[in-house]
Amino acid sequence: MQLETYISDLLYRYDCVTVPEFGAFLTNRVSAKVHETTHTFYPPKKVLSFNEQLQNNDGLLGNYIAEVEKIPYEVAITKIAKQVKSIKSYLIEGETIQFEHIGELILNADGKIVFDPSSHINYLTDAFGLSHFSSTDIKREVYKETAEVIVEKAPIAFTPEKRSNNGWIKYAAAAVIVLGLGGYFGYNYYNNSIESHNQLAQEEANAQLDAKVQEATFVISNPLPAATLTVEKQSGNYHIVAGAFRIEANSDKKVKQLRAKGYKARKIGANRYGLHEVVYASFETRVEAQRELYKVRREHNRDAWLLIKNLD
Template sequence: MQLEIYISDLLYRYECVTIPGFGAFLTQNVSATVDVASNTFHAPKKVLSFNEQIQKNDGLLANYIAEVEKIPFEIANKKIEKRVRLIKSYLTQGETLTFKNIGDIVFNKEGKILFEPTYQLNYLPDAFGLSQFSTPEIAREVYKKEVEKIEKVIPIAITPEKREAKSYLKYAAVALIALTLGGFGASKYYVDQVETHNQLAQEEATKQLDSKIQQATFNLNPLPAVTLNVTKQTGNYHIIAGAFRIEENCDKKVKELKNEGFSARKIGVNRYGLHQVVYASYEDRLEALKALRNIKNTHNSDAWLLTKQLD
């Protein structure tokens, strides 16, 4: 049984893989690092260590072996115990055992286990595909300090070419000042002319408007009076058209009846929590009964008369 292969598989997923009766391999996440001396960048990884104090069987390794080899859990434990006895015998004889892709194990003079991890595999899944790389050192040239040193010992001389250039600059500056002053004078004259023109135009427009107002004649014909006849729904006799649990349906019914010519309206909620709609309300009982018979014969046979004083 290749015990190190199963341990290696589990180290990708777990931080602790215990070999019952022998010890446990532990992992710890380490961030990416830079080796300044060699200019090498190292990817994040899991660092391996070994602790022989952790020997209690947690079932992780045995379960994995049983699952892979399709054997019972008890047989997997027996295989582990057999392999541990063999490992301890080799170590007692002073041999160094190499767990492939994990590291080397040996006994020291006191009979304690020494573990030297290998770095052939990175057990951190998030760093899959990342490898270390080196880059040449960046040489930063500091010119400022060198220039400052030179300026202290070497004076700055003005050559004839520089003097000639300075004279050109002098004449250019004089021309620029002259143009600027001339521009200010021309600009002021132009602005004054525009303001004068605008003022004359405004005065002329005001005269023409006053003339038009004086000549205009306004003929205001009075509009005909509009008389609105609003009939207020009153009375204690109400012809019920229906009652609705949802008020929205009640509003739709009122609108429908009004479109058909009735003086429909809502009169509130009854004791059953229903919104009531009436065709119309009447002050005279006989008039209400006459309207009810007409509605029953022509519109709604389920209509009925409610006698109630509304608030």
């Protein structure tokens, strides 16, 4: 089982992928930036990090492997535990663990895992197809100084002969002003005539409309009572998953069972593997979702897990 392949797939969709009894790979979005020395432009991306303290199983990795390999969830968890045990033994022996497209893991002198993230892949889907590029520095001050030197060496001067031919320009300018004023007053007169005509037509149309309304006025003596409907619409990007079903009729049955137990269950559509997902409920914040997830695992289903997905 190529564990790093499954982790890499999930990092495109989630900010945290936990490997049970080992640690969690985290992503943090950073904005686009420009390197001041090399003048290189870098697109926005997700920066990877590793937290050895987050080892509790949240069900995300196990459920994903179970879906892809078509195996039971318990078998997927067993396979993960076996590979984690092997990775830890290699780390203790001083080996460097290479996770393709993710990074390298090694133990330091204190026995802590040190993670060196890979820079060959960007897990931010919004930046898909964008790559870094370099631009040469624009030296504006050099061009400005050059222009000033040219002006000093070649000043512009008008000769008396050229100035003497400016008389016809004055007459042309006066003609342009006269024509412009005439056009302006003519345009205003035309607009005022059009507005008066439109206003008379509008008043006539309003009078005809009032007459029609008075002729068509009627009273309903027995109106129907007003109906009030209450529709509860769930929202939020944090969903507690109850299961995923190949046959949609089974997902409908699961929703009815959960609602009978008091949960606000619903279907959120099919995932990219064609499985119809059913959730206990959806929440606006991660804190609310985590609190409900612990309750669901304690009271109903220990295999429930948290899905972060935008349904808009």
